[in-house]
Amino acid sequence: MLLRYGETTFSLQIPPGRLLGELRTDNPASDPPFQLIDRAISDCEPYLSSFTKGEKVVIVTSDITRYTGSDLYLPLLVDRLNQAGISDRDIEIVVALGIHRHQSEQEHKKILGALHGRIRVTDHDCDNPGKLAYLGNTSTGIGVEINRSVAEADRVILTGTIGFHYFAGFGGGRKSILPGVASRRACMASHFTVLNPEPASGKNPFAATGVLDGNPVHQAMVEACAMVDPDFIFNTVLSPDKRIIAAFAGDWRKKHLEGCSYYADHFSCRISEKADLVIVSCGGFPKDINFIQAHKSMEYASHAVKDGGVMILLARCNDGYGHDTFHRWFRFKDLDSMENELREHYEINGQTAYATLQKAQRFRVILVSDLPPEEVAQMGMTPAGNLDEAMDKVATFLPSDFKAYVIPEGGNVLPVLDTVRRSTFEVPG
Known part of the structure; x- marks a missing residue:
């Protein structure tokens, strides 16, 4: 068996009697991408038919770090808006950067495809008060400040892709607003809900991969999105090789939940028991380009490891950790002290470090990587x-x-696990 590592592979020999199984997705067959896109846009006809000439329309789309197929579907969506009487000059595409860096012109071209140079595109700026508008507070007191162009538009369309997210449950849908086009303060506050409210009480168990019901991060995102009340969403589901295999468009709540259910059906794998050992490859470059990216594979695979067991994580990390602040968090050697620092000085990279240390202390992690062995050991793992x-x-x-x-x-x-109720790891029933 060959397992990818960076741009090369390792050969694994394991006695058949020791192997409980090889866990893969079913990679479902699908219609050609343009058929899926056309069908999904047709599903939005009841919404599009109400658009009128002269209305200002904002389409929110993902940045370059999250390929969604936008270069394929945005031109078709804009053409349909033109048919509804919306001119190009009344359409703006806002790139939902969250707290990420601004995009280059070449990256805008990759995102917009044939629309580049035709439709106005702007990057969201989470740190510019003049370009933000306050909409209100969530039930837990998060002040929702979002991109002013989005807040003042006559019509808002959210686009993106649906996949697992290790503490928001799933990506897509409501996530285009918070954190996508929100202020840095709102982004940090929503991510902070990963932790239970009481000091030293740890991480909320419902802020987890594939969980929406009871998830405080998801709830904050939904409440923020409801303040905008977008006209509709257009979300794709991608295969591991980034091919569009499904598209969900229409009501921003209903269609997102349908997409999450579809994703959970096709990208979760039922197991009858946890194993002593899990050997996991991120899938090679670029999925293991840095440790923050590789953590996604580590998190998912952890669901198959017994407490006290062993995980071998193949993650080359030839680009290091992914952010220069990440490894600094491992100056804290126990979860309590790291949690205390998170509560005082919250950082998203600190949250990822906390999640890494949680797993490194629950079972032994052997990390095969290009990272310095002494730094891997400082992270609580075996190099x-x-x-x-x-x-x-x-x-x-x-x-x-x-x-x-x-x-x-x-x-x-x-x-x-087969013993886990479907509603606890998928969408609420």
Whole structure:
């Protein structure tokens, strides 16, 4: 069995008697992308038919870090707006950067496809008060400040892609507003709800991958989105190779939930038991370009590991950690002290570090990477230079009759125990 690592592969030899299974997604067949897009836009006809000439329309779309197929569907969506009487000059595309950097012209071209140079495109700026508008507070007191162009538009359309998110449950839908076009303060406040309100009470267990019901991060996003009340959404679902395999368009609540349900059906994998050992590859470059990206595979695979077991994570990380503040969080060696610092000085990278340390303390993680071994050890993990070395280390940590799962594409599959109710890891029933 070959497992991808950066731009190369490792060969894995594991006795069949030790292997519980190879966990993969079903990668469903689908119609050609343009057929899926056309059908989804047709689903929005009841909404589009109410658009009138002269109305200002804002389309919110994702930045370059989240490919959604926007270069394919945005031109078709704008053409349909033209048919409804909306001229190009009355359409603005706002790139939902959240707290990410601004995009280059070349990146705008990749996002807009054939629309580049034809339709006005602006990057959201989370730090410019003059370009933000206050809409109100959520039920937990988060002040919702969003992009002024979005707030003042006559019509708002949200676009993006649906996938698992390790503490918001799923991406897509309402996430285009918060954090997509929100102020930095609102973004930080919504992410902070990952933690339980009481000091030293840890992470909210419902702020988890594939969970919407009871998820405080999701709830904050929904409340913020309701203040905008977008006209409709257009969300895609992508295969592991970034091909559009489904599209959900229409009511921003209903269609997002339908898309989440579809994604959970096709990208979760039922298992009958947890294993002593899980060997997971992120899927190679660019999915393991840095550790923050690789953490996604680590998080999903953790659902298949017994407490006290072992995970081998293949993540080359040839671009380091992904942010220069990430590794600094591991000056804290225990969860309580890291949590205290998070509550005082919250950072998204600190939240990822906290989640990493949680897993490193729940079971042993052997990280095969290009990261300096001493820094891997500081993160609470065991460094290894290659898969063979990692397997040799396993022999010292586990009994000879261990059972294992192998996950070749860790960023695309969520293991779920048969004993877990569907409604706890998918959308509410």
